[in-house]
Amino acid sequence: MVKRVQFSHTGGSEVLELADVVMADPGPGEVRITNHAIGLNFIDIYFRTGLYPAPALPSGLGTEGAGVVDAVGEGVTHLKPGDRVAYAQGPLGAYAEQHVLPAEKVVPLPDGIGFDTAAGAMLKGLTVQYLLRQTYPLQGGETILFHAAAGGVGSIACQWARALGVKLIGTVSSEEKAQLAKRNGAWATIDYSREDVVERVRELTNGRMVDVVYDSVGKDTWLTSLDCLKPRGLMVSFGNASGPVEGVNIGILNQKGSLFATRPSLNGYADTPERLQTMAAELFEMIGSGKVEIDIAQRYPLAEAGAAQDAVASRKTTGSTILLP
Numbered sequence: 001m002v003k004r005v006q007f008s009h010t011g012g013s014e015v016l017e018l019a020d021v022v023m024a025d026p027g028p029g030e031v032r033i034t035n036h037a038i039g040l041n042f043i044d045i046y047f048r049t050g051l052y053p054a055p056a057l058p059s060g061l062g063t064e065g066a067g068v069v070d071a072v073g074e075g076v077t078h079l080k081p082g083d084r085v086a087y088a089q090g091p092l093g094a095y096a097e098q099h100v101l102p103a104e105k106v107v108p109l110p111d112g113i114g115f116d117t118a119a120g121a122m123l124k125g126l127t128v129q130y131l132l133r134q135t136y137p138l139q140g141g142e143t144i145l146f147h148a149a150a151g152g153v154g155s156i157a158c159q160w161a162r163a164l165g166v167k168l169i170g171t172v173s174s175e176e177k178a179q180l181a182k183r184n185g186a187w188a189t190i191d192y193s194r195e196d197v198v199e200r201v202r203e204l205t206n207g208r209m210v211d212v213v214y215d216s217v218g219k220d221t222w223l224t225s226l227d228c229l230k231p232r233g234l235m236v237s238f239g240n241a242s243g244p245v246e247g248v249n250i251g252i253l254n255q256k257g258s259l260f261a262t263r264p265s266l267n268g269y270a271d272t273p274e275r276l277q278t279m280a281a282e283l284f285e286m287i288g289s290g291k292v293e294i295d296i297a298q299r300y301p302l303a304e305a306g307a308a309q310d311a312v313a314s315r316k317t318t319g320s321t322i323l324l325p
């Protein structure tokens, strides 16, 4: 038997229960991993609340972890028992001592990267890889607006943007978070809980506005974000921390300056084993070179996953949060 966090109904963090389950043997093409550290992501909260439907209930939760391969199924060739590995994509069930998933979603972990770092880096870091290097291939010299810059994804984005020579304006909700984002390489910060974001962006850019907005806050920031873009700029809406963006009239992109808009996801970019490996290699290179440091600011025992989620949802956390089995 192994411990696994699961839920039978959607709702608040109280729906999460720690169960003893028999972990299945890996089927063809699958691996079983003994987790050493588990990543906590905002998307886990969307599944728990039902904003994103779990395929079936009761359901496991979580898609990110790092550990050691325990067993491999038929046909798996690139991994063997004992290998150190990490993963960031479904199926749900990473909040557990062990997890079974398709081998093609698992990457070998370089020796220099520890399990905690990997669990805090995989989903958020691969996301930053595609956002800054693929959704809009930043060349250096651009000015971008990145919301929630002191959070898990945001902390990595600040450092990666600095390494690329990009001026990142980060939004945050407190002075402490502003200081953190600046230490991580944000060129400027705006406290969106008390400042006029559009006016501050106008000042900071001498009226030119930004090339790209990366918006994971969603409902509360959608319109403001569009107003921060230069003509023909790109709006990247990639999350719903304040609730989903709904009822969009596409004509607004015309009204606000012939804008482009996209709603990407990690699964849409790391959609083949080759692409996943390439993206992970670039992320590991950024970490290995010291250009990106993963700040594990919160560690919780697996059994306290609910409290950990409440901390993230109530904006109390910075950087990455991991669960320890």
Ligand SMILES: NC(=O)c1ccc[n+]([C@@H]2O[C@H](COP(=O)([O-])OP(=O)(O)OC[C@H]3O[C@@H](n4cnc5c(N)ncnc54)[C@H](OP(=O)(O)O)[C@@H]3O)[C@@H](O)[C@H]2O)c1
Pocket (backbone or CB within 6 Å): 040, 041, 042, 043, 123, 124, 127, 148, 149, 150, 151, 152, 153, 154, 171, 172, 173, 174, 177, 216, 217, 220, 238, 239, 240, 241, 242, 243, 264, 265, 266, 267, 312, 313, 314, 315, 316, 317, 318, 319
């Ligand atoms: N599409 C994708 O591929 C993808 C992949 C990974 C993550 N994401 C999205 O990226 C975002 C960041 O994920 P994360 O796991 O790193 O979380 P996080 O940034 O550590 O936490 C979310 C942050 O959002 C800000 N926020 C603004 N309004 C909020 C509200 N009403 N409730 C809660 N938080 C609010 C808070 O920062 P302040 O206090 O500074 O406002 C909070 O710390 C999430 O929206 C997530 O869904 C998308």
